[in-house]
Amino acid sequence: MEFSHDRSGDTLVVNASGRVDGSNASDFLESLQGMFEPGDQKIILDLGGLEYISSAGLRVLLMAAQNLDKQNKSFSICSLTEAVGDVFRISGFDQIINVFPSVEDAKQG
Amino acid sequence: MTQTNRILVVDDEPDLEPLILQRMRRQIRSNEYEFVFAQNGVEALEKLNADPTIEMVLSDINMPKMDGLTLLQQLPGVDPNLRAVIISAYGDMDNIRTAMNRGAFDFVTKPIDFDDLKITISRTLEHLAEWREALSSRDQLVALQNELSIASQLQQSILPKNPPVTETYEVSANMEPARNVGGDFYDFFKLDEQVGLVVADVSDKGIPASMFMMSSRTALKGAAIGVRDPQMVLEEVNNQLHQDNPTFMFVTLIYALFNPNTGTLTYSIAGHDPPMLVSADGTVTELPRTKGVALGIAPDIVYTQETVTLAPGDTVVMFTDGVTEAMNADNEQFGLTRLAEIFDGNPADSALAANEAVFEHVRKFAGDAPQSDDITCLTLRRP
Numbered sequence: 001m002e003f004s005h006d007r008s009g010d011t012l013v014v015n016a017s018g019r020v021d022g023s024n025a026s027d028f029l030e031s032l033q034g035m036f037e038p039g040d041q042k043i044i045l046d047l048g049g050l051e052y053i054s055s056a057g058l059r060v061l062l063m064a065a066q067n068l069d070k071q072n073k074s075f076s077i078c079s080l081t082e083a084v085g086d087v088f089r090i091s092g093f094d095q096i097i098n099v100f101p102s103v104e105d106a107k108q109g
Numbered sequence: 110m111t112q113t114n115r116i117l118v119v120d121d122e123p124d125l126e127p128l129i130l131q132r133m134r135r136q137i138r139s140n141e142y143e144f145v146f147a148q149n150g151v152e153a154l155e156k157l158n159a160d161p162t163i164e165m166v167l168s169d170i171n172m173p174k175m176d177g178l179t180l181l182q183q184l185p186g187v188d189p190n191l192r193a194v195i196i197s198a199y200g201d202m203d204n205i206r207t208a209m210n211r212g213a214f215d216f217v218t219k220p221i222d223f224d225d226l227k228i229t230i231s232r233t234l235e236h237l238a239e240w241r242e243a244l245s246s247r248d249q250l251v252a253l254q255n256e257l258s259i260a261s262q263l264q265q266s267i268l269p270k271n272p273p274v275t276e277t278y279e280v281s282a283n284m285e286p287a288r289n290v291g292g293d294f295y296d297f298f299k300l301d302e303q304v305g306l307v308v309a310d311v312s313d314k315g316i317p318a319s320m321f322m323m324s325s326r327t328a329l330k331g332a333a334i335g336v337r338d339p340q341m342v343l344e345e346v347n348n349q350l351h352q353d354n355p356t357f358m359f360v361t362l363i364y365a366l367f368n369p370n371t372g373t374l375t376y377s378i379a380g381h382d383p384p385m386l387v388s389a390d391g392t393v394t395e396l397p398r399t400k401g402v403a404l405g406i407a408p409d410i411v412y413t414q415e416t417v418t419l420a421p422g423d424t425v426v427m428f429t430d431g432v433t434e435a436m437n438a439d440n441e442q443f444g445l446t447r448l449a450e451i452f453d454g455n456p457a458d459s460a461l462a463a464n465e466a467v468f469e470h471v472r473k474f475a476g477d478a479p480q481s482d483d484i485t486c487l488t489l490r491r492p
Binding site: 021022025054055056058059062063066090091092093095096 | 310311312313314357358359361379380381382401402403406407410430481482
């Protein structure tokens with residue numbers, strides 16, 4: 001897993017690439033949440049570089065989403081590759097977590 | 110310091126005992142250390158055998174009856190966790206080297222520098238504390254591995270054996286567990302004239318997954334007995350699983366109800382790959398998806414269902430992503446296309462043959478690559 005992030009105003013865009021499965025899912029969550037700052041209101045996770053996500057990975061995304069939701073912060077994901085998009089569609093997670101085609105769409109959404 | 114460390118001092122010279130008691134009086138008074146004394150190796154072994162709470166031995170080399178180097182060889186037989194520090198003459202490298210080779214942890218030289226001795230003792234005891242912690246982690250790891258293998262056995266044991274093979278329908282099911290206990294399961298049960306079929310995959314692995322698998326399976330079977338429509342069954346199970354789910358576990362599954370008299374199969378899917386239909390003529394199609402989400406993550410989800418009618422010779426293949434995501438040595442996934450190709454123009458002549466063909470092809474594809482996920486497949490065939 002590799003991360004980079006870009007903050008402008010109260011919007012944080014996190015780019016995650018690589019693979020998320022059972023072996024690194026909790027590290028993934030920790031790294032992700034470690035980037036959040038109290039002032040961030042809108043968090044967008046750009047998964048354009050993500051090759052694979054397992055059910056363990058979906059679970060930690062759900063945890064992050066619910067945590068942010070409790071703090072009344074917005075969380076969305078965007079730029080899914082075809083393979084990762086399939087995982088979200090088949091599992092129905094695209095109905096639980098906001099999914100956008102691009103970072104720009106996510107910023108407006 | 111929560112506990113007094115007991116140290117055995119072995120020396121035939123009578124003046125060491127009062128010297129240690131005097132120079133270490135602060136540590137003795139504060140119950141940090143307690144010293145026990147012996148005059149030679151034989152007496153030392155007697156004291157060690159009589160008192161298993163002694164953790165450390167501080168021993169001279171030249172002594173009557175049994176010398177320090179011989180004593181060192183005997184220590185592991187008394188307690189492999191004992192640590193010894195040798196007192197040697199200054200510059201006596203031969204004896205020091207022999208002592209270290211025989212397992213001494215450290216040495217101090219005569220005349221004893223008590224500041225150095227204090228540091229050596231505390232370093233030895235620190236090492237012992239770390240050593241014990243490592244031992245206990247190792248024990249915990251062994252215990253955890255035992256628990257995992259129990260969980261794995263439980264997972265296997267709740268899977269029903271002897272799937273029904275009758276004149277009007279045939280079922281075959283198999284789950285090949287990954288090394289880490291996972292959360293796949295299948296189920297089949299009779300509901301009057303009909304038969305309920307389940308293929309499921311719990312998120313993540315390990316003991317929490319296997320516990321969630323148990324409750325999912327029980328909830329589903331319970332709901333299926335009371336409610337007839339698969340979509341209603343999933344709505345009920347979803348709410349049940351969501352109610353008390355602080356760790357955000359979820360399960361994806363297909364629940365299908367087959368009526369052998371009419372050949373109709375009604376199914377509802379919760380976040381799972383749809384079943385594959387292999388027609389009697391060897392045409393392979395994906396059955397329509399239904400609306401729904403993995404079970405347990407959000408309340409009051411609406412599920413839909415589909416009904417298809419199986420013609421004689423049709424086979425339905427339900428599977429978990431352990432099948433499609435099985436990897437070979439080149440990190441390629443088995444995938445839906447390869448799965449479909451097994452049956453393309455080559456319909457199975459029994460549910461068992463279809464099931465075995467899936468596992469055979471996946472195994473052949475994966476070769477020696479390690480299996481990271483449970484592989485589950487259930488086949489239903491109308492003869």
